[in-house]
Amino acid sequence: MNISLILCVLIYELVLIGGVGYFVAKQASKNKVAHDAEFTHGGRQLGVTVIAATLALTVLGTPHIMGIFEMSWDMGATALWFSIAHVILLVVVCLTTGLWMRRTGVNSVPQLLEDLYNPGIRVVVGCVMAGSIFGVLTLETQGLAILLSAMTGWNVQYSAIAGGVLGILYVVLAGIKEVGWINVANAIIMYIAVILATMFIAFQLPNQDFSSVSEFYVSSGNEAALSVFGSSHLLWTFAFGLVVALVFSQPANQPLLQVCMSAKDERTIVKALWIAAPVNGMFGVFICVIGLTAKSIPEFAALGPKTAATSMLVNMLPDWLVILLLGSFMAAILSSFAMTALAPATIFSNDIYRRFYRQDATEKEIAKVTRIVIVLLSLVAILVGSFLPQILASVGWVLAWLMPVLWLILSGLFWKRSSIGAAITLGCVWCINTLWSFTNLPQLLGMADIPNSYIMLILTLFVGVTTNLLCPGKDKYFNSVEYNAQVVANSKTN
Template sequence: MNWGVLIAVLIYEVVSIVGIGAFMAYKNKKSGGAESGSFAFAGGGLPASLVGITLALTLLGSAHNWGTCQNAASMGVIAAWFGIACVIMMVVITQITGPWIRRTGAKTIGDFLNKVFGKVPGTMISCVNAALSIAMVCLEVETIAITLSFLTGWSYMISAIVGGILAMLYVLLAGMKEIAWLNLLNAILMYAALIVVFICLCFKLPGGWDQVEATMTASADTSWMTSIFGNKALIIGFAIPSALGATMFHGMAQTGYQPVATAKNNHEVKKSLWFAGPINGLFCIIPALIGVAAFSILAYRNAGSMMMTPAMLLDLLPKPVIALLAAGFLGVDLSSFAVMALAPATLISHDMYTLYKPNATEKQKSTLSRVIIIIIGIVSIAICNFQPAVVDMVNWCFSFGIPVFIMGVIGLWWKRSTKASVITFIITWIVVCIWSTFGLQNALGWANFHVNYISLIVALIVGVISTAVLPGKKGLFAGKRA
């Protein structure tokens, strides 16, 4: 066990989390923050820099670090397209959907759907959004556990327990303000770590990066893995649906909107793109290269697609660099865990709890949110042994948000029909489940026809036809400036 590395990483994480969290909690208490929505929304007063960094790190986690390394072992450098796809997502959230939702005065995506379509669709989306966010929290715990196991040699479950406790502390003390300032610190650390790791591998890889390329291009089966464009099948089956799913899901989901809701105004939201886009979008490039490097060395392939990269790094990198990388990767996953857990907690406390107690105070909502975050953390630790391919699982979750995006746009700019929205949601979700569960892709010979394509096609057809046929009101923004 690398005790020195472990102690250094844990000291950094605990001191930064507890120190910043305690300071922000003190400031919240001093300013009466519990009554102003500070826990969930940072009081609605963050500048563009903190909004952008928080948005970037919220949606930069398991799929970007170890998930991209894992993907690169099977598809090569094109795995970095998951990050490129997220740049498109950041543009849509900060320039289009985020400002739209803020204009309605909504604090949650359920409240937004309430304003557009009514209580039934709003409550339905709050429930589904919360469930999908919890599923993605489990993926963050999975990669947090991998990082700690990589450092310590601990069992996967022990690593998950320790990591889960750290993850809950990341958000429990002071909520969004704590997350925002920790994200600023971790954004600097994670890029420094990646750059140092890449430079070290230039000297430590057997034969250097030239040997990696020579090994991969020596065989026709792997020669395409060194190209950022991979091959046609991966462009159609991975790159495009990743951009489609990420943009449409987070574009109208609580996970994408929660950081946007913390901004001072829409002007700050739009400026935040200059922070969110580059920080999130560039991150996948180096993990994709590292993943291909691990795959090129036969000795590490036996560790499996997820563990071959950690195994290589542990063998080749000096301990201080391992500590830096582990702290950076942990920071990435902890930040994603924080908002991924806070998002469903906010939906439950603000959208569902208020059905039972309409006059609930912000303090009561904050207390309930903390309890829910603890429950989500415990559940995530308990079930994180179920380890699907991270990026595949994330993309599957995204498919459930596509009909929400489609109907959200229709309801804002064309026509609002409660029945049409419910029908579109239910039919699309049923089709997604059937397509994903019963192997229809293989049966039809459509292996590259991603579930996100199916979700988009069904949502568009059912959404447009049902909205046109069924009665409804004029779109919320119809006839107004965009």
């Protein structure tokens, strides 16, 4: 790509990020009313448009773009289940856990777990959750590196550094409000760009449509690659396994829930769902079509699954559309990067720094600590991501860590709060998850083809229910004196 295109993409990102960040920060400084958690939660005043765009783009990053490009290479259209699973996830979050988090007025998932159980559970889950989110952050860094490398010809290490710097700027200037308003602009541009890109590619193929792509897969004996249902083996091991892994873990994860905690009210979250779910789900269709097309063209297929699709876009599209498309791809990944950096930083500043070191810390001090942690986490992610670990290779192991956390939330809010049972459930599931993922245990038991998510879900429910029945505990949180007192306090604050 020529230097003018590179500069246009980078200028677009810098102007948008810098302009929105400066404007939001300026408005916040003029606001005479001090809102709670302004940097990390936007004062809990974000509206439908911002919440919808941020929910959609928080889970629409490297795995959705580079991941589906890569997965469609071997799985074909079955890779679309990655998008389908995330749409289901958004529905669950916006109709259940997101509403509960906003209702309780907490700043983080670990904070809620202390209210439900004890400080020890808060610290342990906070550390584990921050670690799992950091793993996703390294993937987002990798996505930025691949995109910038495709555009510039730089090596991946330099591209990771440049992408990481942009990711830091995306959030560090003004926090979640900055992320939200940038997301609104980028979501619109991204959809226009990806639709136009798909049309332009089709016009340059034989017959000016995608019939040659279909013929390629049919003639090569891989017609199943054109079906979203694919083979029964893929449906069992990948599609349904991914749905279970996401739906029974990510509704307890900080990045998505932090967006919901920042909403103006619960009704805002429900309304946002009607925008976020279609925006997120349909995007995957276009990405999968582009990925399948790249493999059907020999000159791009020779580049392999990591760079074939991006190289095809750079070479087959007009320059102005390349700028729009790659700029919007980068923006989507930057959004996910920003939230996956902000979430663990929020956990540290809220659940470690404020809880155990400075309980009287001001919001200005918390914002400063959060910014510092964002920068530190991003620097480490740049180092790890530049080595290009395989996208989604350990997704089952990472997601399963949060399955027992979701159980603790559900049980604590609606059934029973047993601190002993909570500790046993977390310990058992986390130990077995690690053994299942990194030893020969599945092969020894003759269960090598059974997805990790199925086993961990069954184990979570069995241990969680059993320990709740056998161990002493308190009544459900939504029927407790503590909750009623919190409701009164929140009403006075609002």
